[in-house]
Amino acid sequence: MLTHLFPATNLYAVSSRFGTPDDFKRLVDEAHGQGLLVFLEIVHSYSAADEMVGLGLFDGTNDCYFHTGKRGHHKHWGTRMFKYGDLDVLHFLLSNLNWWITEYQVDGFQFHSLSSMIYTHNGFASFTGDLEEYCNQYVDRDALLYLILANEILHALHPDIITIAEDATFYPGLCEPISQGGLGFDYCVNLSVSEMWSSFLENVPDHDWSMSKIVSTLMGNKNYADKMLMYAENHNQSISGGRSFAEILFGEIREGSPDKEKLLLRGCSLHKMIKLITMTIGGRAYLNFMGNEFGHPERVEFPMPSNNFSFSLANRRWDLLANEGLHLNLFSFDKDLMKLDENERILPRVLPSIHHVNDNSMVIAYIRGPLLFVFNFHPTDSYEGYRIGVEEAGEYQLVLNTDERKYGGQGLLKDDQYSRTTTSQRSDGLRNSLEVPLPSRTAQAYKLSRILRI
Template sequence: MTKLPAEAYAIIEGKHSDPFRYLGLHSEDGHSVVRALIPEASNVEAIGEQGETAPLQRIHDAGLFAGALPNGSKRYQLRARFGENVVDLDDPYRFPPVLSDFDLYLLGEGTHRRIYDKLGAHPMTLDGVDGVAFVVLAPNAKGVSVVGDFNFWNARRHPMRVRGVGYWELFVPRARAGDRYKFDITGSDGRRLPLKSDPVAFAAEVRPSTASIVVDESRIPRPRPAPSGINAVEAPISIYEVHLGSWRRKNGNEWLSYRDLAEQLPAYAKDMGFTHLELLPVSEHPFDGSWGYQPTGLYAPTSRFGTPEDFSVLVDACHREGLGVWLDWVPGHFPDDPHGLGYFDGTALYEHAHPMQGRHLDWGTLIYNYGRTEVVNFLVSNALFWLDRYSVDGLRVDAVASMLYLDYSRPAGEWIPNRHGGRENLEAIEFLRRFNIELFGHFPEATTAAEESTAWPQVSRPVEYGGLGFGFKWNMGWMHDTLKYIGKDPIYRKHHHGDVLFGLHYAFSENFILPLSHDEVVHGKRSILGRMPGDEWQRFANLRAYYSFMFGHPGKKLLFMGCEFGQEREWNHDHSLDWHLLAQHRHSGIQNLIRDLNWLYRSVPALHQMDCSQAGFEWVITHDSGGNVFAWLRKGFDARARCLVVVNFSPNVYHNYRVRVPFAGKWREALNSDSAHYGGSNVGNVGEVHTLEGNIPELSLTIPPLAAIFLVPES
């Protein structure tokens, strides 16, 4: 055989950065030469534009062929024989580049906001031939090949070329939607890595398989938009947090599909009065027990429940029912599974190289390197992707505190300070600010929410004023303090009165969401009902009082699935919620209460318009620690938009309890959590009460035990 140049051996060994320089059509010494790499082929011919053929000579046993093109043709095909089969092929190395120079410029400076239009796998037609364009970032790789169903997973068939600052690309003729694929990468040290899934894949196999799947995005229906203004700070926002795999199951213990969920979940949430659904991460993830919080495919809705088209149908069904859809989003860390992002091109590409920066000690996961342009571009584009392609209305960002602090959950001496010697992760701060600027700039009707568990200032304040730019922040302090209070026997609550009062000292420092989330009903914490003290009647009364307190308190609301009917046991992601409990009145009563609280919250402007403003709240009773009674006024924009909330956290009934109010006349008892409809004892004010005579308007109330009442002035 002919002695070959070094670059031919580099291609054969999968270590050539630009196989187009050698493969395909070339002019040499005034002649047209075609070189093709087709392993397993016994012989290969070139087919000219007029159908004429010319044999190509095998020049290496690895399947390298070369020869003259018939009659100087510029366009050609290849005809290869595999045993008894003869196949006509289009040569991948005769097609033009996939990425434009402008794409490369934007990718290089990290401002390509729609990398999902270019990276990943995209079915397209080039030069009249159907196929799929593959693009992947691997700047430190010595060679990259795409392998999949279209080439029998043979890494020698389709070596890619690198362009720009490390983007490898190749158009593969006749590959198509539905094909499975991965990338075969040779690191800078010459070692081949485990096959890698596509970081920008739009679908993946169901675990435990890990291949990416080519998706024809033109077939994904665009969901209709949600109602305008649904995310506004002055709007009622009551969120139903859902894990799709365990909300409800069928046929014993089988997952509902996205389409099953589209038929059931939005209608249920609407009937219950919720305004939004928040879905635990739907991004592809290998381990069910991570609940999606350790994703390997940020651009792919998990295939556990169906296809991307099916997921789009679910979002559309939610919008059809008037519900907003938020997704939990995880830009803080990722698992180190061999097929994933870790050590992607043989180096720490997405993560920090130093373990004191690049690995979470608590979770055993890898931390994104926010100081790297390509990584920030990857994450910001992913945030925009969900809003663009699937019309999602908001992103709740998981574990923000772990991103903000370099010493998060690290012992002394096991973290690296920032350039000023401090503990703040300056690159993560800049990433979060850019994320919010880009998201609100491109999708002003959308919003973001931060799960941030520390006292970091101005999380939900604009970037231009020094904030992080989020739309909302979870109020973790409120959740901890009030759950601690309500979990105590009422006889001891007078000693912990401040647990309820303290939250109002900072309640308007951020745009807060009050969360009773999945994290509060797992890992031995018990269900929310399971935390309630007392006998059976008291436990359910405590729960009704606590939920009523939450809906009367300033701040948007979030409730995890199952809490709305008093799930008794802890949440288990491997099983359905205990819907059978609704056959018992005490559980259906809790569900009735949540439904009515939601609709009251939505219909009474005073309960939502100034959720995040000091002007929307006024304490009326704070001093009655002995009686465990609290009362306050909620205010709306209109001068008479008022709601009096009175909560009794004791098992005592109080008669002739005096409470001052701003207006004389009749006050309607809009909701009483002690109603028999909810499982209570029906103590109350018979629907209305009039102010007493005198100069200062005052009500004489009957306050039911372990209950809350809501009163609004009649016009």
Template sequence: MTEESLQLVTDDPWLKPYEEDLNKRYDFYQQKYHEIITYHQSLKNYASRDKELGFHFDHEQKGWWYREWAPGAQQLWLIGDFNDWNAVSHPLEKGEEGIWEIFIPNENRQNVLKHGSRVKVKVMANDTYRDRIPAYIERAVQDEQSKDFSGQIWKPLEPFVWRDQSFNPEDIKSPIIYECHLGMAQNKEGIGTYREFADMVLPRIADLGYNCIQLMAIKEHPYYGSFGYHVSNFFAPSSRFGTPEDLKYLVNKAHNNGMAVIMDMVHSHAVKNMAEGLNDFDGSGHQYFHEGGRGYHNGWDSKLFDYSKDEVLRFLLSNARYWIEEFHFDGYRFDGVTSMMYHHHGDHVSFDHYDKYFRDMVDWDAIRYLQLVNVLIHEVKPGAITIAEDMSGMPGISRKVDEGGVGFDYRLGMGIPDYWIKLLKHTQDEDWNIHEIWEVLSNRRWKEKTIAYSESHDQALVGDKTLAFWLMDKEMYWHMSKDDDNIIIDRGMALHKMLRLITATVGGEGYLNFIGNEFGHPEWIDFPRQDNGWSYKYARRQWQLVDSPDLKYQYLNNFDRDMVHMLKDNNVLSSLPAQQLNMDNDNKIIVYERNNLIFIINFNANKSIADYTFRANQPGKFKAALISDAPEYGGHNRVDAETEYHTLKDDKLSVYIPSRTGLVLRKVD
């Protein structure tokens, strides 16, 4: 038992009544960790199951080993184009711990495996035969005619040559993340590729100043419209975007542009498909996933992992190590963490009491897995970034494991975008409460870093709208020309900039934006499906909008670029949290300081104030570092960028702050 209080409890007296629960949770992790070290020497060795299972070429014996964990199966046969899909010619032998294996020599034989060979494994279980894709396959491809997926041996004669040795994710002080889906990243009504993204989109992201890209839908998934969240083949990059080397080309190029690359990691569930995925692989009904109802997520229509099993832990931990080592990923944003940590998956649960975090239907096995994977990731790649998508607010989720936490570096500030949408939908501008705004943006646990965002892919999916569309709606179709004055567009653009500015500078220690939203991409995201005639019209990014010199989208893009550079140049996000200087609900003005920058936000719809005076708490001379009302951002140019602001008696500053404007001041003397 843990004898001394965990740092998490020491830092938060409110957790003292739950100290025993936290100690037991930590001891549960420690017991497993020490067991792993005892039998495998290191966590990394334990998380190298992919180097034993799956397909591996033996240079000494000159042939291929194929191994598969399927303890409940009666018999396995390897089938593929190498043996004309013969159902009985290549049986596997069952060894210890339910591991099946076969060796296929490559010398003087017609039936040989080679780069590009398509394979499956025929599994006999419960006297039933099913053709399955090997669990550790590193590439899966879809037949253009039959639409069936099969595994593919992938071992190019000339391996990819990495040229990113000078990049180190530890050099990134705070992540400023550009979240993107590669398939929908092009103008065309179709699926974009790894190389198209690298050559056509990465330069845009680099120009904007983002230091991190977050890639969605990387792992193979049979249904494109699942947004990549129904994963079938966990070790295979999606072939619909190109080859594994194409993905490496993308990561290499991002690193050479100074950007870390993190993956949207889905270990919370898996596709239920048997033909493509892991579901009931060995016929037992409880191999990778829980048996019965516990193994099925009603809301997601998918399967749920059993994190208590060693082989499941090794599969998932190996998966996390694999993508870092093989593809040089710099970390992960873990999807669906709330669903993992609680048996109820967070469905229709209000987390209004600490009991719900530590005592009510908490899945200790899942939390232990999250602790192990976070420790592993940071062992494999110091400086790696891990982010938890958790809406429950679990205390300690982004605290170190040895402090009693779950081990993530950051948590997503999921309440922020929901709050903005709620505010825009239900409250008139004149009724906005700046104290409520500040509370939502600044309310986070001490020592727990947060990624703030005003919108992500969630806010743009079918059934919802982007912030730009909530603000300007159909007017965007007709009034986005620069020579077209429109009061709705004017309001929408002003608030679009201000919401981003205050979110980024108050909401956390990192910032995230979804692809295209920086310039106010209109409409929603709708992937091809039967109901829309399998159309790609809304599953793309219309870059021509921001590229047109005649359209106002350029203004929003310009602001986003300069805001991001301002955040980086002044180390805003890596500094202490923002501190209030002045809260004026009557005039709808918020003034705050962060890392010696002064931010003045006037949410008032029509009231501009001359000689607005507040205490700066630091003497000196200031100039504007960013003005949302500047003409290059589509503003009305009501603030002179060359004006110098000198502190008065008692370190007070007096400024002109126009309506619906964000003004950032930097000390110059």
């Protein structure tokens, strides 16, 4: 997924920082040749306030494309807000969508920060889920009509196009067909997931992590569960003054510290477990923010006055993969996780049956397709034979183990522990059960390899 820089100054231009328009066309062609789809994160929810290269004072007035007065300015970001009820603005934005498809053959769009445009308070309000919050005087109906028009026109002109909504408020009908009163998006992003993980890592002691909250957040709004896309970590966690997960987990570990190995093991374990459960528990797609696959140690920061226009953080440290150690271990796990999805088709399957959530033992277990996933988030307690219910009697083979040495783990499980056979003891409301060894801060995926007929 490619993205405009925020906030965009020219919606019709590829940034020259990355090359020429022809370079971008070659990139799209190469991606399509590899069987990949290319999406743009399109920023139609606000615009740069820049009057030199942006749309500010474009015709010499202050309201050519934007609302006048306070309504024309984002309350917190200093950006300009489009007046979606203006015919010329609609022509400009709708043409922009069509242009990227016809000129560059992109496959779809993720519409950035819809809450900024849907509400006159720009989404900076508390939401309880009450329907009134989505229908009151703070809703910009012109913005809603623009989104409906955008989806209607895009899908009519380009039937295979995919549109994705990024809306933290889960506006009702976001992914419902327009004919049924919805906004017409194909999918939406569950932004709550990355915010939850970031909050846990920075603010909540490991012993106090709530398994119930993890499950409820990852499953998201039940109305959209089948249309949900997941990030473990997105750009909000590593730009705008934030920190990447790896920076939180590893950034304060000092060379020579007596607890260095212990802290590295904790960080490496949680990094892998967060990715595994986020990808496999819910939704139809898993999105990776660049560098998360190998635990990028620093945030992204573009040159700006606050850093004396430095480029030192405007990069990704791919060179870290040239050396043995933490980042290569995390990358190896990520590759095997992708391989597991490729082999078992996890994401296209029906959403999982989550049958075990224990806040005391800090264990979560669920079944998706032929795979049983088990997570032990407890920071200290390990379990030699933890009983988990399964419906199908038989032999289960361990196919992914976050604690393997090649992933930076301790390798506590022996070869003879990789195969487990069910017993007829009922557990978790299911007919059969497995006893599995669960070291602390580890996760496992088992596959039913042989069915026992009783």
